[in-house]
Amino acid sequence: MKKIAIMGAMREEIAPILEKVENIKETDYAGNTYYEATYKGKSVAIAYSKIGKVFSALTATILIEKFGCDMLLFSGVAGGIDPDLNVGDLIIADGLCQHDLDITAFGHPHGFVPEGEVCMPTDPHLRRLAHSVAQKRGVPLKEGVIATGDQFVANTERKSWIAEIFNAHALEMEGASVAVVCNALDIPFFILRAISDSADMDAGFDFDTFLESSAKQSAEFILDMVEAIE
Numbered sequence: 001m002k003k004i005a006i007m008g009a010m011r012e013e014i015a016p017i018l019e020k021v022e023n024i025k026e027t028d029y030a031g032n033t034y035y036e037a038t039y040k041g042k043s044v045a046i047a048y049s050k051i052g053k054v055f056s057a058l059t060a061t062i063l064i065e066k067f068g069c070d071m072l073l074f075s076g077v078a079g080g081i082d083p084d085l086n087v088g089d090l091i092i093a094d095g096l097c098q099h100d101l102d103i104t105a106f107g108h109p110h111g112f113v114p115e116g117e118v119c120m121p122t123d124p125h126l127r128r129l130a131h132s133v134a135q136k137r138g139v140p141l142k143e144g145v146i147a148t149g150d151q152f153v154a155n156t157e158r159k160s161w162i163a164e165i166f167n168a169h170a171l172e173m174e175g176a177s178v179a180v181v182c183n184a185l186d187i188p189f190f191i192l193r194a195i196s197d198s199a200d201m202d203a204g205f206d207f208d209t210f211l212e213s214s215a216k217q218s219a220e221f222i223l224d225m226v227e228a229i230e
């Protein structure tokens, strides 16, 4: 049977999932807690990584290598770039890039390192499944590039720069590092985010206000995805 990794960055992003799963077995490992469980007959392993690219890469690796997950779903919140995205709206990544990765001094494009790629695509089957789940739930679901970096963006200039350089629709702090790990280990992966703020001067306040409600939107959708996975 398939084992599905479910990851968030913050406790709030996985708490609504832990409330709904059954037969939870907790394991402390490498400075974090991992929860193996079942949901509607499916086997899952759940963790929140802590914020940022390094912690999320570590957690994704452990979910795959130690807990034997063969697919990874990420659930969480993001700052919206696309003006059509409002607080609570859902977006899935068709690809992810690292907006803070910069060796342009050597003539490379932003987000690129040799033997890597600027934009890492997510699994097309999981994306298709997400659209059918969205249709069943009757909720709109955007798809686009999500830009990742080790920065909480609360600045319209930085946000516009990311939008222009990477053609990004939303931004966050973990998706692309999870993508690097899953690509390297040949694990299909999926990144879902609900908008918590618009990465502008109000972003800090909005994030604190909407983190919990937006994280819940994303988590509930992810559980429907788990149920729909064959």
Ligand code: ADE
Pocket: 077, 078, 079, 080, 151, 152, 153, 154, 171, 172, 173, 196, 197, 198, 199, 200, 203, 207
């Ligand atoms: N996650 C949610 N909002 C964000 C923002 N404004 N910047 C970075 N990550 C985020």
